[in-house]
Amino acid sequence: MVTKLTISLLLLQLSTTAFCDAGSQNAGPILFCVARGGTSDQSLSANIDYACNQASVNCQPIQPGGACFTNALKTRASFAMNAYYNLYRSLGGTCDFSGSGQVINFDPSNGSCQFSSGSKAAPINTPGSSATPTPIPKTPKPSPGGDNGPGLKWCIAKPHADIQALQKILDWLCGMIECQAIQPGGACYDESVRSRASFAMNSYYQTKGRNDYNCDFSGTGLITTVDPSHGRCRYLL
Numbered sequence: 001m002v003t004k005l006t007i008s009l010l011l012l013q014l015s016t017t018a019f020c021d022a023g024s025q026n027a028g029p030i031l032f033c034v035a036r037g038g039t040s041d042q043s044l045s046a047n048i049d050y051a052c053n054q055a056s057v058n059c060q061p062i063q064p065g066g067a068c069f070t071n072a073l074k075t076r077a078s079f080a081m082n083a084y085y086n087l088y089r090s091l092g093g094t095c096d097f098s099g100s101g102q103v104i105n106f107d108p109s110n111g112s113c114q115f116s117s118g119s120k121a122a123p124i125n126t127p128g129s130s131a132t133p134t135p136i137p138k139t140p141k142p143s144p145g146g147d148n149g150p151g152l153k154w155c156i157a158k159p160h161a162d163i164q165a166l167q168k169i170l171d172w173l174c175g176m177i178e179c180q181a182i183q184p185g186g187a188c189y190d191e192s193v194r195s196r197a198s199f200a201m202n203s204y205y206q207t208k209g210r211n212d213y214n215c216d217f218s219g220t221g222l223i224t225t226v227d228p229s230h231g232r233c234r235y236l237l
Contacts, residue, residue, distance in 0.1 A: 033085035033095035064168030155205035
């Protein structure tokens with residue numbers, strides 16, 4: 001004779017199995033978002049700025065010294081775009097990025113650099129922030145001449161920026177741009193890391209289009225309308 005207890009146990013087992021199956025179906029495939037080949041540096045930089053400014057998106061790994069830091073802008077952009085995509089996709093976030101992103105089904109992680117793949121990922125609420133991201137903006141377009149507005153602009157290090165962070169940024173920049181002027185004996189050499197970083201940051205800013213996001217440097221850069229040149233040290237304009 002089948003007892004009431006036996007029936008209850010069978011029903012419980014069926015319910016648990018159904019719940020687990022539903023959970024597996026809802027998890028969805030493991031997907032990644034990366035930058036398309038041929039995307040301009042301007043678009044890649046804008047994608048990084050957008051993704052890294054969304055609540056709970058962790059871009060620390062692509063900062064100088066991070067596990068995913070590289071001089072390859074496309075790789076850094078792919079990491080940021082993927083972090084945003086896998087965090088917000090359950091809420092409707094996409095990998096479009098104004099047509100510069102593409103979804104792939106193979107893991108782009110490399111060595112200690114691990115791309116997030118949480119198909120179940122959901123934003124973490126932080127005080128004062130919204131869990132739902134704003135719509136992905138169109139890639140910023142520089143105004144004629146590359147400037148963001150009337151008047152002359154320079155990029156310098158913020159007065160209270162962390163010195164170690166500035167040193168890492170300085171080392172990174174001098175691997176891409178001319179830094180002879182801030183070497184010992186140069187017209188702009190100064191023992192102050194902040195001063196040398198300001199010169200390098202401005203050179204990068206001026207040569208990359210003079211858009212505000214070219215002077216971000218993980219929040220350590222500051223745009224000024226006052227010429228920081230002094231004596232024989234002339235800042236690029």
